[in-house]
Amino acid sequence: MLRGILIVFFSIFAVVVTAQNNILDTEISIKAGEYSQKDLLKYINRKYKVLFSYNDDILFKDKIPFISDYSGTLEELLNKYFSELGFGYKNIAGQVVIYATEIKEQKVILSGYIIEEWSNEVLIGATLYNIDNGVGAVTNAYGYFTIKLPKGKHKLTLxxxxxxxxxxxxxxFSDTKQIFYMKPVSYSVGEVKVEAGRDDRFLEADIMHKAKIDIKQLQQIPGLFCEKDAIRNISLMPGVxxxxxxxxxxxxxxxxxxxxxFLMDEANLYNASHFGGFFSVFNPDVVNSVSxxxxxxPVSExxxxxxxxxxxxxxxxxxxxxxxxSVGLISARALLEGPVVNxxxxxxxxxxxxYLNHIYPHFISDSVTRKIRFHFYDANLKFNYVLNNKNRIYLSGYNSYDFFDQFQEIxxxxxxxxxxxxxIFNSSVFMxxxxIFSKNITNREISSSLSDLVWQSDNxxxxxxxxxxxxxxxxxxAEFGVSSVFYHFLPNVIIDETQNDDEDRLTSVPDQQxxxxxxxxxxxxxxxxxAINAGVRGSYFVSNPVFSNKEYYEEFFVEPHLHIGYSFQNDWLIKCSYSRPVQPLHQLPLSTMGIAINRWMPANKGFKPQVSNNYSLGLSKNFNDIINISTELYYRYMDNLTETLQDMRxxxxxxxxxxxxxSEGEAYGSELFISYTGSRLNVITTFDFSKVMWLTNGLNNNMPYPASHVRRNNFNITASYQLSERWxxxxMWKYGTGLPYTAATGKYEIDGRVYLTFDESKINTKRMPTYHSLNISADFEAKHNxxxxxxSYLSFSVNNVYFRKNPLGVYYYSPVVDANGNILDSKLSPSYFYLYQFVPSFSYRFEF
Amino acid sequence: MRIVSRILFVVMLPVWYGCLEATDTYLYEDSESELVVEGRITNAKPPYFVRITKSVSPKFENNSLAIVSAKVVIADETGFEEQLTGIGNGYYMASSIQGNVDNEYYIDIEYDGKTIRAADHIMQPPLFDSVGIRQLIGVKGNGEYVVLYGEKGSKSKYFYKVELTVNGVKSQAYSSIYLFEDISVQNNQEFVIPELFNSGDSVLVEVHSITEQIYEYFRGLNKQVDNLYGNVQAPLLNPPSNVSGALGYFMASAVWSDTIVVK
Structure with missing residues (x-):
């Protein structure tokens, strides 16, 4: 852009025409459409006989959108579409001379949506970056972005x-609304990648505390029973x-x-898996994004x-x-979607x-386990309506039902x-x-010839x-907002119904927050x-505010967070963060296998809100978007934790x-993530080390001990290879050090029964054998009609290819059963528990 | 209200799936033996028995080692005490001291230069008055179950331990430690014993009214056996004992019993 030049080359193009007192007052009308600056000048010249003098090279080539018909003086038009873009004009001897001037930088707002080209689904967490100005934006949960840029030409990278x-x-030229479309990565041979510089990586500082999952890539990973369940593979991420x-x-x-x-479209889920734990509650066909x-x-949540x-x-x-x-070995699913109004x-x-009931027993030889019957369904309904450019509404519904029967119906x-x-109030403000409501009822029932006994909880x-x-x-x-949440838990209702319709009912006192x-x-x-991302959340909560005879408790707490990111030398990113989240609701997990039963307890005087101080430091390097390496160190100190010791009472x-x-807990660790993205081959390798020590009042002589749920080292490697367009x-290979447990140190007799002794100063000091398994899969895409x-697509997979019995827990006593699988008693029999050895499966998917 | 006892049926039932691989190579770790006390006194007429044993290595063939040379003394709150007589295999017998309701009792054991002490209290007698048979579908399947009938304690919380003797044989199954409390009972209470019986079985039901500490001890034993793997496996612990410096328990209880024949 030439700056400070007043008049250049005007004599070359000067033509004298009809004299006019002030040619700039000429009334101009232009129909709606898109015109370049040169088009405009030519049109005005042709229609209104106004002469212009200008240098072709300095004019913008891009089209200017005229959303509606324009009507006004020539001067007004020149002011709007030339002056504000760094051009001057002067009426000299009956002709208008256009020249470049010093640009007085004016900012405009570009806002809009980034959506997937194929489906028009909004893309959440997509980044939009302007390299010249070093600014960028990230789409929100609705695919919406806003960015402020100088008027003029820009190159944007999505x-x-x-x-x-x-x-x-x-x-x-002015505040602009725009929809950008993006295509899913196909990983096909010969794909052209944009070789843009990666100094936009500082944008990751904005979302650096968030790991956005590539749903499509996770769906390529072998899944149990061929279920392409992104949530199930979430543990491939380091630190998870x-x-x-x-x-x-x-x-x-x-x-x-x-x-x-777990949030599903902002709604809290009390359970994120179906009975048996093989499936998450998220139907893979319905998931848009997982963060x-x-x-x-985030303090917004x-x-x-x-x-x-x-x-x-x-x-x-x-x-x-x-x-x-899709029709698979143990489940089937269907989805219908389309426009209500185009x-x-x-x-x-x-x-x-x-339809697990029919398949499951074939995988199990154990007579107790073979008695299990379980099945589930889930359904999603979503509806959205664009009222106008500024208003959209979304309506979501979800319902699921799980059934489990072993010795009782659940x-x-x-x-x-x-x-x-x-x-959208205006280009700058989005609201x-x-x-949202969420409800979860768990019901356990024993029926007899005389009565039904039911235990029920309602969250x-x-x-x-x-x-x-x-x-x-x-x-x-800036992002800001308010929220109010009311929790109502009915821990249990016990109902005893006789055949004569007599009913005894014992209802617990509700918990509320x-x-x-x-x-x-x-x-x-x-x-x-x-980039700096700083936030604070202030919350005031009341436990058992009304309708309850339980202890009233109130507290105000503050949750600060700070994230800083800096990208340098195009491909490096360094980031650090601090946050102090608070959890005012204690979830008391009492999960036995297959069935997650949780009691929720609002914080109270005895058990205050859980709090954690989190620190992290990360460094990553990107090699031409082909190899990505990142590492993070973290430290956490957690207080006001609860240990249930699995006491069912x-x-x-x-x-x-x-x-x-x-309890209180201390955790620190390191995480490493390496990915390779080639034209045919994609590889992801993750490693994490974590040391987590809990200190529980009354356990382990009040000394720290390793947390029961943490594997010290984890290593995962996944690779997918595109053999051809269709295959x-x-x-995937997973490795993890064994889970900790407390070893028995002796045995003794009480009333004729044999029990074990444990050294209570050595809680969780032993570790089970390492976990490792190999899963493989092949996907075939049939020829399109x-x-x-x-x-249509066919998927084949084998989980745990080499029959590894991976220990997941320790049993010292095992059941004694009769021929029908009824449990008669227990016997001392030290053993470990494993879930499955070799699981082949297939599924058929289709779409039209 | 018959709900309370059957809560155990519904809530406490374990559910599992998967497979077990037997091993003892790494689940055990040797340590020094500890003294084990099994001491009882009731409001029934003596004799009362105490057994003293030692724990052994998990890999040991026998499950315990009997101690025959200990000095065992039981005393009451009035100062009356009796040294028990060893009768072999770790058992010691008391024949003169009498257990009475609402009295405190103490046990002292001297062995190998150490003194082990424990104390317990005989609570009010169980508030049961009869035993019946009912056909149910329960944890052991469809069949005849024994039901206890009684009342809720009006003043204090009662803790009960039920012991069965079937056809003259006392049950030593892990699943036959039946514990319940009457805190949730409003009026009349029922307790269904989660055990199937055959026609013709003669069932002696002994209900012990026990202290909360003994209740917690036996709960701890049950929990050790039932410790099923869940999302997080809780650290395994010894049950909380009222015996200091040793394993086991000293239980003072008021007992009520009845016999029924399953038809």
Whole structure:
């Protein structure tokens, strides 16, 4: 751009025409459309006989959008479309001379949505970066972004995990709304990658406490029973462990399972896995994005001490009706989605049903286990409507039912619903209002010829949230909001019904908690490639505020967090963070295998809210978007923890605190992530080391001991290879050091029965054998029928290829059963527990 | 209200799936033997018996080692005491001291230069008055179950331990330590013993009214056997004992008993 030049080359093009007193007062009309500056000048010249003098080279080539018909004087038009873009004009001898001037930098706001090209689904956590100005933006949970840029030409780079990078040339004349489309990565041969510099990586500082999962890549990893369940494979991420028993049992950076909160479209889930733990409650076909926050819970959410797993579901195709389905060895699912009103409204309906009952016994030889019968279904309904450019509403519903029968019938019903309203006040201000409820009923029942005895628990919460984001400047953005959550738990109702319809009912006193919060987050880019993300959340809660005879307790607490990121030399990123999350609700896990039973206890005088101080430091390097290496160190100190020691009485008493132990914990560790992304081959390797020590009042002579749920070292490697356009193979190998346990040191007799002694100063000092297994899979995509749009896929997988009996727990006593699988007694028989050895499976998927 | 006893049926039932691989190579770790006390006194007429043994290595063939040379003394709160007589295989017998309701009792054991002490209290007698048979589908399947009928304690919480003798043989199954408390009972109470019986079985039911500390001790033993792996396996512990410096228990109890024949 030439600056400070007044008049150049005007004599070359000067032509004298009709004299006019002030040619700039000429009334101009231009129809709506897109015109370049040169087009405009030519048009005005042709229609209104106005002569212009200008240098072709200095004019913008990009089209200027005229959203509606323009009508006004020539001077007004020149002011708007030339002066503000760094051009001057002067009426000299009846002709208008256009020349470049010193640009007085004016900022405009670019806002809009980034969406997937195929389905029109919004992309959450996509980044948009302008290399010249060193600024960028990240799409929010609704795919919406805002960014402030100088008027003029810009090159924008769009990135999103699982999607092909995209570069866009854009000229901004005024505040502009834009929708950008991105294509999913196909990993096909010969794919062209955008070789842009990666100094946009500082944007990761904005989301650095969040690990966004590439759903499509995780879906390539071999899944149990061919279920492409992203949540089940979440433990491949460094710092995240699961116990294989349940997809809902996630341990992040030393935190226990109760410190992880699962959100489904902002609604809290009380259980994230179906009975048996083989499946997460998230139907793979419905999931849009999964974000895992490791120990740094965003202050906009709060409520979890170790991690937040934020799952957003798809909205449904907005342009055409689609059907997807799958039939596997143990479950089938179907999905229907499409537009209700084209490009304005869509609906999505999905259903999944298991038929484990018929398959499961074939894998099990044990007579006790063969007696088990369990099945589940789940259903999702989503509806959204674009009211106008500024308003959108989303309606979500989820229902699931799990049934389990061994010696008693157990079922669990979950209902989740949410209504959300997006409102765009202007280009700078975005608002979301949510009203969400979640309900979970667990029922255990024994029927006899004389009566039915039922134990039931009922967990409910109602949440109201209002979140705002405000683009302050090109360097700063604010997020703020308020929320109120009311929890109501009915720990147990015991009902005894006789055949004569007599009913005895014993109802426990409800537990309640009312939490009101306010938060503020400031995203600040003080200098190029440097980002600060600082926030604070203040909460006031009351336990048992009304309707309850239980202890009233109130407290105000503050949760600060700070994240700083800096990218340098194009490909390096260094980041550090501090946060202090507080969890005012104690989840008291009493999970036996296959069935997660939890009691929730609001914080009280005896058991105050759990609190954790989290520190982390990370460094990562990107090699041309092909190899990515990152490492993180962390330290956590957790206080006000609870240890249940699996005492089942906490399920039936009004004051569970009588049976709980108070604990504190310290965790530190390191994490390493290496990925290779080639045209055919993708490899991810992760390693983490974590040392987690708990100190429980009354245990281990009041000395620290290793936490029961943490494997000290974990190593995972996954690889997927595109053999051809239709065939893809993948393999995953997992390794983890053994879980800790307390060894028996002797045996003795009491009343003729044999029991074991334990050295209570050596809690959890022994470790079970290491865990390792190899899983493989192959996926075949059948030839498309272009006429019917029918696509079909076959998947084959083998879990635990080499029959490893991976120990998951220790049994000192095992059941004595009769021929029918009824348990008669127990016997001393030291052994360890493993889940399965070799599981082959296949599934057939289709869509049209 | 018959709910309370059957809560055990519904809530406490373990559920599991998966497989077990037997091993003792790494689940055991040797340590020094400890003295084990099994001491009892009731409000029934003497004799009362105490057994003293030692724990052994987990890999040992026998399950315990009998101690025959200990000095065992039981005393009451009035100062009356009796030294028990060794009768072999670690058993010691008291024949003159009498257990009475609402009295405190003490046991002193001297062995190998050490003194072991414990104390317990005989609570009010159990509030049961009869035994019946009912056909149910329970944890052991469909069949005849023994039901105890009684009342809830009006003043204090009662803790009960039930012991069965079937056809003259005292049950030593792990599953036959039946414990319950009457805290949740409102009026009349029932307790269904989760055990199937055959037609013709003669069942002697002994109900011991025990202190909370003894109740917690036997709960601890049951928990050790039932310690099923869940999402997190709780650290395994010794049950909380009222005997200091040794394993085991000293139980003072008020007992009520009845016999029924299953038809």
């Amino acid at each position: 990135k999103c995990i699982g999607y092909t990078d995209k570069e866009i040339d854009l000229t901004l 462990q699961s116990n294989e028993m349940s997809t809902g049992s996630i341990f992040v950076r030393g935190g226990s399972t109760d410190q992880t909160v 895992v926050y490791k120990s740094d819970i 709060g409520g979890a001490l170790s991690s937040l797993i934020d799952v957003r579901l798809r909205d449904g195709h907005k342009e055409e009706w689609k059907v997807k389905g 490009n304005k409204s869509s609906v999505l309906l999905s259903y999944r049903q298991s 079922w669990r019903n979950t209902y989740v619903g949410s209504l959300r309203w997006n409102h 979301n209002t949510s009203l 409910n919460n109602l949440k109201f949230k209002q979140d705002f984001s405000y683009l302050i400047s090109d360097k700063g953005k 009312f939490i009101n919060s306010i938060y503020y987050i400031h995203h600040f880019l003080p200098v190029k490639q440097f 906490i399920l039936t008493v009004d004051k569970p605190g009588e049976f709980l132990y108070k 893809q193979v993948a393999a 272009k006429r019917t749009k029918w696509k």
